[in-house]
Amino acid sequence: MDKIYHILTLVSIGIYWLLVALVTFRIVFKKRAVSVSLAWLMVIYILPILGVFCYFLFGELNLGRKRAERAKAMSPSFGEWFTQLNHCQAHITENMGAHIYKIDELCNHRMGIPALSGNTLALQRDPKVILNSIITDIEQAQRSIRMVFYIWHVGGLADAVASSLIQAVKRGVNVKVLLDSAGSHRFIKSHWYQMMKDAGIQIVQALEVRPWRIFLHRLDLRQHRKIIVIDDTVAYTGSMNLVDPAFFKQDSGVGQWVDIMVRLTGPTVNVLAAIHCWDWEFETGVREFPQIPQCRIDDGLPRHPIQVVPSGPGMPEYLISQALILAIHQSNQSIRITTPYFVPSSELLSALKTAAQRGIRIELIIPHKNDSTMVKWASRSYYGELLDIGIAIYEFYGGLLHTKSVVIDQQFCLVGTVNMDMRSLWLNFEVTLAVDDIEFTQKLSRLQDEYIEQSYPVTDEEWQKRPHYNRLLERIYYLFNPLL
CATH class of the missing domain: 3.30.870.10 (Endonuclease Chain A)
Structure with missing residues (x-):
């Protein structure tokens, strides 16, 4: 019996070191920043077994087979949609400042997205003002509402936003909401989530976290965008999740979260709508494009060129x-x-x-x-x-x-x-x-x-x-x- 235990021990050690060696070669030959490779090597050597397990979970950008294939198939069609914007009047390169001109070149060459003029912007900083502004715009929606958020948290004015979306659906507005599965897990377990679905809101979990999927795609890859587009005419984006700070993480000991949002009108709204359409198809397989924006720029009005810069798996890296x-x-x-x-x-x-x-x-x-x-x-x-x-x-x-x-x-x-x-x-x-x-x-x-x-x-x-x-x-x- 001692010999059997001895042999099993040697075999186990051999299998472990073979696994470590294979992962080491995988890390070394994977094209990535040297600092990242060295950090992972340190993890697998300092934390036996656990380090190897962590690498399989978090070490590589694994979208899962279906999402990876979907992202590859989406890119040409979205590239064509974005490229059309280069031919509209709102893309006025001769009037761009030096800073945005170079970024326009970068985004245009890598993804086909141009900087567009003819926008209005409002900087919003007070959470009550932000949420009430969103509610007001939702109440005026006639055709469509698109939303994507990392966190939606129950409580306060966030509940009022959910209620206004339910009322919008009853008026015949098409509402699509995409929520990160990890960031919004508490909301997804709440009664509001089911109420919204029952009312007819198309609400989808992005990058759904399931125990049996841990080896099928990377778990810490998250949908971190915050976008609202209403009737393809008004949009919001910024740092604020769909939360009322007075009801969010009050016991965390860090104080109230301080955020901003930007409310936009103009052709850039349609670009943000297209980013939401990208995310929606990436998650559901259902393709839809927003309308091409009205690109006529009236003389004498401020140009306000804005470049939308998205990033994420399936999009141009970094x-x-x-x-x-x-x-x-x-x-x-x-x-x-x-x-x-x-x-x-x-x-x-x-x-x-x-x-x-x-x-x-x-x-x-x-x-x-x-x-x-x-x-x-x-x-x-x-x-x-x-x-x-x-x-x-x-x-x-x-x-x-x-x-x-x-x-x-x-x-x-x-x-x-x-x-x-x-x-x-x-x-x-x-x-x-x-x-x-x-x-x-x-x-x-x-x-x-x-x-x-x-x-x-x-x-x-x-x-x-x-x-x-x-x-x-x-x-x-x-x-x-x-x-x-």
């Missing part, structure tokens, strides 16, 4: 990351960033360092308290090198600052759903607006001023006095940065 880095490299005076999660890729970090070394004034505003402990310590692991090259860091004390915004030279901005971490920039379904509108940009900049007033600057002198325990946690989580 498109938002490229647009962000391109904007940073074009800066001439200043860059100001607000983000709840700052775990930059090596490319983004290098772009920020280069800008700072060119003499660009860079300010980073992030929350003092974070709902993710790992991200909190990983973010702080960068403080030292950022402070050394003159980048100003402010920690926001007015709640969990969830706004994702970048203001360049007080003239150009990016605003949307993407965090400054590798999960958002490399993996998730995200959308960002690149806005070439000085008036809107300066409103956003003034809001960032208010964020700074509710923040404390992190000084190099104080940072050097932090406890050794903090330094240890920073170094540990720094090693896992590529996987966060």
Whole structure:
């Protein structure tokens, strides 16, 4: 019997090391950032068995066979739809600012999406104003409502939005709602979810999480976009989930979430509608395109060109990351960033360092308290090198600052759903607006001023006095940065 146990032990060890060797070769030969490969190698060697298991779950961008085939089949048709927009009057390249012109070139060449003029924008910052504005627009809907959100949470005015959608369906409005299965899991289990389905709302779980699917597709790949399109004439996007902050994560200890949304009219609305159609077909297989926008631009009206920059599996890789880095490299005076999660890729970090070394004034505003402990310590692991090259860091004390915004030279901005971490920039379904509108940009900049007033600057002198325990946690989580 001892010999049998001995043989079984040797066989088990042999099988395990063979598995580790195979996964190691898989990691080494997979084309990805070196930092990511090294992080995964560290995980599988430090965490026996568990590390290999985690790699199979989270290590590769596995959409599942059906979704991968669907995404491949969708791309040509959506590319043709987007390309048509290049021939309409709203695509006016000669009047574009320098910042958005280059991003228009990038998005046009990679996905066929042009920057379009003739839009109006309203920056909304108060959650009650945002939710009431959404409800008002839903109440006026006549034909269609498209929505996609990472989180829908029961309570407060969020329930009023659900009620207004039910009333819209009763008026004959076609309502399609796409919710991330993980982010909205509590809402999906609530009575509101079933009430909406029973009323006739087409409500679908994106990237559904099921125990038996854990080896069929990557579990931490999420639908993180926030888009509302009403009658293809009004749209919303930004950082705010479909939640009433007064009823959302009140026991998390980070304070109320602080967000913004942008309300749009004009041809860019139809582009956001097309992004929703992409997501809907990706999840359901049902194809539908919005109408081509009315592209006539009246003389004398503001141009307000906007570039919609989407990213996610099945779309051109790293498109938002490229647009962000391109904007940073074009800066001439200043860059100001607000983000709840700052775990930059090596490319983004290098772009920020280069800008700072060119003499660009860079300010980073992030929350003092974070709902993710790992991200909190990983973010702080960068403080030292950022402070050394003159980048100003402010920690926001007015709640969990969830706004994702970048203001360049007080003239150009990016605003949307993407965090400054590798999960958002490399993996998730995200959308960002690149806005070439000085008036809107300066409103956003003034809001960032208010964020700074509710923040404390992190000084190099104080940072050097932090406890050794903090330094240890920073170094540990720094090693896992590529996987966060």
